[in-house]
Amino acid sequence: xxxxxxxxxxxxxxxxxxxxxxxxxxxxxxxxxxxxxxxxxxxxxxxxxxxxxxxxxxxxxxxxxxxxxxxxxxxxxxxxxxxxxxxxxxxxxxxxxxxxxxxxxxxxxxxxxxxxxxxxxxxxxxxxxxxxxxxxxxxxxxxxxxxxxxxxxxxxxxxxxxxxxxxxxxxxxxxxxxxxxxxxxxxxxxxxxxxxxxxxxxx
Numbered sequence: 742x743x744x745x746x747x748x749x750x751x752x753x754x755x756x757x758x759x760x761x762x763x764x765x766x767x768x769x770x771x772x773x774x775x776x777x778x779x780x781x782x783x784x785x786x787x788x789x790x791x792x793x794x795x796x797x798x799x800x801x802x803x804x805x806x807x808x809x810x811x812x813x814x815x816x817x818x819x820x821x822x823x824x825x826x827x828x829x830x831x832x833x834x835x836x837x838x839x840x841x842x843x844x845x846x847x848x849x850x851x852x853x854x855x856x857x858x859x860x861x862x863x864x865x866x867x868x869x870x871x872x873x874x875x876x877x878x879x880x881x882x883x884x885x886x887x888x889x890x891x892x893x894x895x896x897x898x899x900x901x902x903x904x905x906x907x908x909x910x911x912x913x914x915x916x917x918x919x920x921x922x923x924x925x926x927x928x929x930x931x932x933x934x935x936x937x938x939x940x941x942x943x944x
Contacts, residue, residue: 742766745787745795747773748939749901749908751847752794755810756939757897760931762818768938808839811894823894831888838887838895845873846902853909867911878916885925892929900926 744759746752746768759766769778776784776791788795788805796804796813804810812835815824825831852858852866881887887895903923906913913920926932936942 742799743769743797745769745771745778745784745793745797746939747771747793749904749941750793751807751898751901753935753939753941754807754894754898754901755794755796755814756935757900757929757931758811758814758823758894760934761823761892761897761929762814762821764814764817807898808836808843811839811898812836815894822891823897834888835893835895838893839898841873841877842895842898842902846870846877846899849873850902850905850909850911853911854905870911874913874916874919878918881918881922883918885922892926896926900932 742759742764744752744755744766746756747770750773756768771778771784771793773792778784785791787797787803790805794805794807794810796810798804804813812824815821816827819826824835849866849869852862858866884890886892887899900923903913903919904927905911913923933942
């Protein structure tokens with residue numbers, strides 16, 4: 742498998758999941774501005790929309806969209822327990838969590854990265870994040886991971902989104918449990934390996 746990524750982007754969640762799963766894979770860096778790979782080829786020949794992540798399988802098929810890729814990875818390594826079995830109610834809870842992260846957190850962090858976003862829109866995005874993160878912290882209570890005692894692909898995605906706070910000047914420190922969660926997840930060997938491979942941390 743080959744994961745197409747941009748350093749620190751949402752594709753990092755898939756990278757972490759691959760490390761957690763212990764699967765064999767390679768990575769290919771994408772320049773999101775030029776839509777080119779490091780060899781100069783056009784990434785849009787692989788992913789027509791030009792964004793990451795994309796996962797190319799051995800048979801040449803390409804899977805896109807983070808939540809789908811995360812679930813595919815989890816299902817390739819059931820022993821890693823990154824997702825409950827398909828068809829179980831627990832799996833639907835996981836899918837609900839992935840959808841929440843994508844629509845309520847990821848989507849609201851995105852305007853903060855865009856220099857063309859007007860201040861009023863950024864303020865509105867921060868207000869929505871304040872609300873959703875307050876609710877998330879309350880729902881997680883004192884459990885170590887988003888869905889309980891087990892690290893899942895939802896945690897890979899949630900960690901990446903929350904970790905963006907430092908890049909966009911969003912104050913996550915007002916959420917003490919979420920701040921502790923980010924620090925804890927950051928120490929997982931899979932997270933360290935993925936971030937090191939993407940040049941986000943040194944040694």
